[in-house]
Amino acid sequence: MTKDTSLNHRIVLNSRPDGAPTPQDFRMETENAPVPGDGQVLLRTLFLSLDPYMRGRMSDGPSYAAPVALNATMVGGTVSRVERSNHPKFKPGQIVLSNAGWQTYAVSDGSDLLPVETADHPSHALSLLGMPGFTAWHGLLKIGAPRPGETVVVAAASGPVGSIVGQIAKIKGARVVGIAGGAEKCRYVIDELGFDACLDRRDAGLAQSLSTACPDGIDVYFENVGGDVFDAVLPLLNVGARMPLCGLVSQYNDRGAKSGVNRLPGFMMTLLAKRIRVQGFIIGDHYADEHAAFVGEMKQWVADGKVKLREDIVDGLENAPEAFIGLLQGKNFGKLVVKVSQ
């Protein structure tokens, strides 16, 4: 190893955000790279995945996962290369899926590592064939279960989960309406991903244009954003609609309940009158049961060109905080990945 590689750069949680995260909530630290012990490997991060769920880990309110401790390394999925190995199952040079977090080096005992089979495109292990793809596949097929001819609506349609949801729904014969931020993203969603329609979420007339785009109502709403999109969707849901719920990114920076009209009782009445199913899910619960089936199916779709995904690659770990802050504002276009090392 060169001297250069003996330093680990890592980004830690400097302070808990009050509302939207700022650059000051992160801090870069540099230290000697860790040394792998018996049965351990030293990993070098090639790609770091940036995902909305990370916002939740920055807060210490009740959530489905423990928060990142102050001054601890930010968590995150990575594609990493084995640099040194004291583990019989891993060899130097091997590419693995890991949870190394926002840093250039990490050690692992191997228990959280999965081989990356897409050697020609390793970052796909963080997107099409990784957590976002699995989230889309499980939520759409196991909860949404669209039937041919039904209408599926998904927001953040140019993002990794939304774009995969829409493409799988098309494979299943549904009519698919996306919602994305701006005309350029909408064009991409229709022209490149094959959605039937895509609406600009910034459009002041979203409720009306969604109603026009969904003349037969909405049978499946894949919920990953909440907020204004949810408000536009709700009156259009059909009897028997299904609503897989995997994210509420528009709410993640909220500072608590807002005053105004309490819409919860009316929402429950809608669920009753229209026999709607809402199912929250966290994809981490489903690896043991369904991950192999997902990988098998998705690999084939990717190979057949039926499902694709644009990647938004940011160069350099030091740019991760700014990219992540932009992600929560919808500034990314496709799957946001940080290229950490060659």
Next chain:
Amino acid sequence: MTKDTSLNHRIVLNSRPDGAPTPQDFRMETENAPVPGDGQVLLRTLFLSLDPYMRGRMSDGPSYAAPVALNATMVGGTVSRVERSNHPKFKPGQIVLSNAGWQTYAVSDGSDLLPVETADHPSHALSLLGMPGFTAWHGLLKIGAPRPGETVVVAAASGPVGSIVGQIAKIKGARVVGIAGGAEKCRYVIDELGFDACLDRRDAGLAQSLSTACPDGIDVYFENVGGDVFDAVLPLLNVGARMPLCGLVSQYNDRGAKSGVNRLPGFMMTLLAKRIRVQGFIIGDHYADEHAAFVGEMKQWVADGKVKLREDIVDGLENAPEAFIGLLQGKNFGKLVVKVSQ
């Protein structure tokens, strides 16, 4: 027939309620009994079922079923006796389940009639073996699906649906906590129906006492009331909880959304973080697929003494409006049935 029986007394919708129904929203009319035509039968109502869903039919807002027209007979399930028959499948004297509504006589072409097999206790066709029993069975078993040792909470626990939900949950090995209005009902729910605990919904400390009664949290909340009970349940729901939603009786008289804090975004976040399933249902959707299975199972449970139900029988059709108004206030104790004729 005697002269007496040639008159049909019926209760019609006189006006649409603004909030809680009043006696003035109903009107009794008297007219000649209808004459059955070819292929029709004349039915005499023996028992009329009073159920919370009828409140929804009195309003003309969006709902899952068409409203009752002004000046039309109030709808309702009945146990009726065939008085005259021009239909080959029905004989005078036969007891049938019907939708004759709030009146003493009705004609039917037979398509909506089901034989009543519980000749020794015909009103059971409106309760244990009727719509309330089927609602409890479907919602608890097909949506709630409690596992042995899990905690099930149900409100209106001395009412027909709630009391059956709790008894079936006990059969399935769950711990069952009921909520009912007043000490007498709570004693009945524990001593007679075998619930593990029952709390008074009027108790100002309901949230705290429910927390104490559910030390392992809540896995299934069978939602039929909404309001304060829902508020007490929500913080106690476990990861993976299921919430069959068949009624919101505490809201039925509401006049629109209330101002205050908008709790909907926080509710969605809870569904996500705890992977909770909410499923609205209307039992009318499930007769074709599941009714036979329900009847088979429930008959056996009733015969074995494992499921029972208190009936609250009101004498005389003219007393139906007052009884129904009381039902929405929780004044009934058990299944509310109007005895219309001998």
